[in-house]
Amino acid sequence: MSGMFSPRTGWKAARKQIPGLVLADGEKSVKSYCGEFAFTSGGFASMKAWRFYAFGDMRLDEVPDPDVKPGWAVCKVRRVQPSITDVQRSLGIGTINSALLREMLEKHAPVQLLGHEMSAEVVEVGDGVEHLKPGDRVCTSGHVPCLACSFCREGREMYCVDKLHVGINTPGAFAEYISLPAHGLVRPPQTLDDSSIACLQPLSSTVAAMRDAKVQPGETVAITGQGVMGLYALQAARTCGAGAVYVSDVKDEALALSRKFGADEVIDARADDPVERVMGIMEGRGVDLVFECAGGNADQGLSGHTTLHQATRMVRIGGRVIQIAGLIGDVKFDPVFMRAQGVQWVFPEGHGADTVALGGKWVASGRIDVNSLITHEEHGIENLPRVMEITDKKAEYRATNPCQLVLA
Ligand SMILES: [Zn+2]
Ligand SMILES: [Zn+2]
Incomplete structure (x- = not known):
């Protein structure tokens, strides 16, 4: 629970700690733009995550593990691929959501950005989460509706005016762990492999x-x-x-x-x-x-x-x-x-959890083959720059799908 002084338990028990991170007397947590990180009895558990200092300046940093909040789930990233748009965004090329991205960078750098096409494993769920449990493999539709605005209440979540955009105004999957509202996570047929699950978000727009x-x-x-x-x-x-x-x-x-x-x-x-x-x-x-x-x-x-x-x-x-x-x-x-x-x-109205789930069924039943398009993969979170390079220059590398980054 965010802000609570609690012993390290579960998946966090085995995690590293950030050495040398010192809090002021009596301080129990630190706030970041993406929430509050608990100060646990053993100090902070930490993870590796790519953070942006500026467009074109991406560094692999040690950051606090994401906290689990009510209604949210923390997941271990198993595979992730940058979209072409992610590559353009990383370089500051104008595209959809560019203004929001620029604002995040100006206000919060260094900041975790990008990475919404992933396969991840749930490690902890917050209070009130019923459709997910630790061990489930999931992906995200890339944006999470607020469920409160007038469009959301009409059942037209794709027009939500207060979305969380994964990797833009909430940290994305270029990290060892990611925390997202559970209703923004989709549990596809568990027979699917990680490489396919990482393709379900782009497939969902089709x-x-x-x-x-x-x-x-x-x-x-x-x-x-x-x-x-x-x-x-x-x-x-x-x-x-x-x-x-x-x-x-x-x-x-x-x-x-x-x-x-x-x-x-x-x-x-x-x-x-x-x-x-x-x-x-x-x-x-x-x-x-x-x-x-x-x-x-x-x-x-x-x-x-x-x-x-x-x-x-x-x-x-x-x-x-x-x-x-x-x-x-x-x-x-x-x-x-x-x-x-x-x-x-x-212009298609846009995709959501429903179209991600349907795409997952089509892949699981053999109607759609996403794996034959995957030509390149790299292992280890440190190799994200090479993954971005290959994806940016797909023609040169004779790649069809974006290059995938394998973390587990
Ligand atoms: Zn909404
Ligand atoms: Zn995408």
């Missing part, structure tokens, strides 16, 4: 995209881009009953995986125009749905806005273009064309 796309049995689907999101979308669309799935990419490794996962047509966009090929197959009608999974920063090898424009031209009149890739910059559309075609450009 699951959410399928839900918001309202894929109907037999519908024709095109997917621009066969990176991780595109390969997940291919498998998920087939799981949801798509009648045919046509995919395009510009990398040999990606196209080989598309074939492995059963794409009905694999288009090498270096050699062929995906719009012509898809319209040819569809005899000029266009597909019902396009998942746009390739757009983004052209400087990082993504397609910019090119594949979005391809998507609007290969979708049928009144069809849906689902924007999975994270676009940047101002997009130019011809509104006359868009209206005449009745193109619906849809």
